[in-house]
Amino acid sequence: MAEHSPSSSPATFADAAPAPPGSQVTITERADLGLATLQARKGQEAALREAIRQYCGVMLPDRPAVASADTIAFAGLGPQHWLGMADGSSHRLATALKAAIGPLASIVDQSGGYVVFRVGGPAIRDVLAKGFPIDLHERAFPPGAAATTVAAHIGAIIWRNEDQDGCASFDIAVFRSLSRSFWHWFSEAAAEFGCEVRPS
Amino acid sequence: MRIPCPFCGERDVSEFAYHGDTAKRPDPATDDGQRRFFEAVYLRDNPAGPHRELWYHAQGCRSWLIVTRDVRTHEVLGAALATRGAA
Numbered sequence: 340m341a342e343h344s345p346s347s348s349p350a351t352f353a354d355a356a357p358a359p360p361g362s363q364v365t366i367t368e369r370a371d372l373g374l375a376t377l378q379a380r381k382g383q384e385a386a387l388r389e390a391i392r393q394y395c396g397v398m399l400p401d402r403p404a405v406a407s408a409d410t411i412a413f414a415g416l417g418p419q420h421w422l423g424m425a426d427g428s429s430h431r432l433a434t435a436l437k438a439a440i441g442p443l444a445s446i447v448d449q450s451g452g453y454v455v456f457r458v459g460g461p462a463i464r465d466v467l468a469k470g471f472p473i474d475l476h477e478r479a480f481p482p483g484a485a486a487t488t489v490a491a492h493i494g495a496i497i498w499r500n501e502d503q504d505g506c507a508s509f510d511i512a513v514f515r516s517l518s519r520s521f522w523h524w525f526s527e528a529a530a531e532f533g534c535e536v537r538p539s
Numbered sequence: 540m541r542i543p544c545p546f547c548g549e550r551d552v553s554e555f556a557y558h559g560d561t562a563k564r565p566d567p568a569t570d571d572g573q574r575r576f577f578e579a580v581y582l583r584d585n586p587a588g589p590h591r592e593l594w595y596h597a598q599g600c601r602s603w604l605i606v607t608r609d610v611r612t613h614e615v616l617g618a619a620l621a622t623r624g625a626a
Contacts, residue, residue: 403547403600417600418546418620472551486547488554489598 351454351522355536362533363462366525369510370539372424373432374449379419380442387443394439403485405498414485414498422449422496422512454518457500458525459508462532467509469528471497475509491524493517543618546600554598561591561605561621587611593621 351368379387388399396408400415407413411425411432425432433448440446458467467475470491474480485498493513500508513521526534540552562583565575590610596602603621608614 417602420600472553487599487601488547488550494598 351518352536355526355534356530358535359533362460362535364458364460364466364529364532364534365463365537366456366458366522366529366534367537368539369426369455369457371427371429372450372455373426373428373430374453374455374512375423375433375436376416376447376449377413377421377423377436377440377444379444383443384419387440390440390443394436400485403487405483405485414496416485416487416496424455452515453496453512454515454521455510455512456518456521456525457508457510459503459506460532460535461506462529463507463509466525466529466532467497470524471495475499475507477507490521491528493521493524495521540613540615542594542596542604542606542615544596544599544602544604545618545620546602547596550596550599554596555604556595556597558593558595558603561593589616594618 352366377387391397391399391413395411397406397411397413399413399421400406403415405412405414410427411423414422414424416422423432423436428435430448430450432450433446436446464475467490471488473486473488475497480486480499482499482501485496487494487496489495490497490511490513494517496512498510500510502508511521541549542552542555543549560583562579565572565579567573567576569575588609588611589607591605591607594604594606596604604618605621606618607616609616
């Protein structure tokens with residue numbers, strides 16, 4: 340695993356209470372995730388979309404949504420601005436993207452910049468509703484939807500995965516230096532439902 | 540107050556930073572720059588009604604927006620991405 344600043348799990352979850360029986364919320368860190376932001380260079384958006392499609396088969400979304408193929412995914416963060424992610428690739432993702440698409444986009448490695456938490460369980464929406472000022476209801480935020488917003492005043496990117504174990508599953512990216520603050524908020528917000536910390 | 544961001548959808552005003560109206564600032568380097576700046580700052584229009592202004596979606600998609608807002612009621616009448624020439 341690549342070395343990041345000390346906020347990576349297990350340090351993040353060092354103060355986690357043991358999960359009570361019947362916990363209704365789960366959280367884990369997506370460790371060793373490769374992250375890179377892409378911003379299309381001026382006038383290169385169409386060429387960038389085609390280059391990414393040829394590289395990995397993904398059509399870059401033009402709205403706040405996640406598109407994926409195999410082990411790589413891209414979330415739309417803003418106009419002509421995406422977050423790329425790939426399991427297990429760590430810092431190699433940005434290098435690979437730069438090699439594949441060259442000067443069509445500005446690419447910055449974010450693997451050490453963000454921590455991505457995966458959260459779920461039957462009560463997860465009740466927990467997130469305490470901190471996220473956006474509607475995460477099934478109708479407003481289906482699987483594949485993404486949003487850049489705040490969570491408990493911490494800048495956060497959230498996207499919804501396919502349901503897991505019959506429950507909604509979300510990924511939440513926060514700046515690594517704020518990940519312990521985020522975990523503090525999350526553990527307090529989830530306490531009433533019981534929170535199970537799962538190993539990465 | 541909620542602002543309908545063209546990219547993100549409707550969001551609370553706390554995600555945005557206000558910049559001011561969309562009127563172009565005078566160039567202070569021109570010969571009559573001081574007079575033009577005086578007029579722009581002190582003699583500008585101050586309409587009671589719809590107003591076009593710049594907002595930055597700092598906690599969202601980080602886009603600059605042109606928002607049309609009724610300054611009497613805070614009703615937001617529309618929002619568009621502030622691309623070159625849009626103001």
